[in-house]
Amino acid sequence: MANWFDYISLLLTVSIISALAYGGYLATRAISQAVQTTKDSLKSKGVNVSKSGVSVKTNKRYEREDYLDATQRGFIKAMKASSGGNQAGQDPSQGLEREGSAKDKSRGYHLRSRRSREVEK
DSSP: OOOOHHHHHHHHHHHHHHHHHHHHHHHHHHHHHHHHHHHHHHHHHTTEETTEEEEEEOSSOHHHHHHHHHHHHHHHHHHHTTTTTTTTTEEEEEGGSSSSSSHHHHHHHHHHHHHHHHHHO
């Protein structure tokens, strides 16, 4: 037959287990809310996080000309930085010009898009 000590031990054990389970539930709920709040704030900034991955929303659409302009700028920077475009002691701004007569030097390797040509006219 069980005495009063056994009943108190049982009650204490059940209450500790219940408190731990309830604490775990509260912690899980708090973490889920924090994750959802972070996802919502990122979504308002244009970053959508889902189970399948992350997607970024941009408002700007690049046209072909913009892409070509950026590519050409990168190409020119790479040419100016390369050793083939600049000889030792040569000014980097003159690195893309052809060697030869003065007429040839005035027509250096300058890449321009259609848009920039229209502006120059």
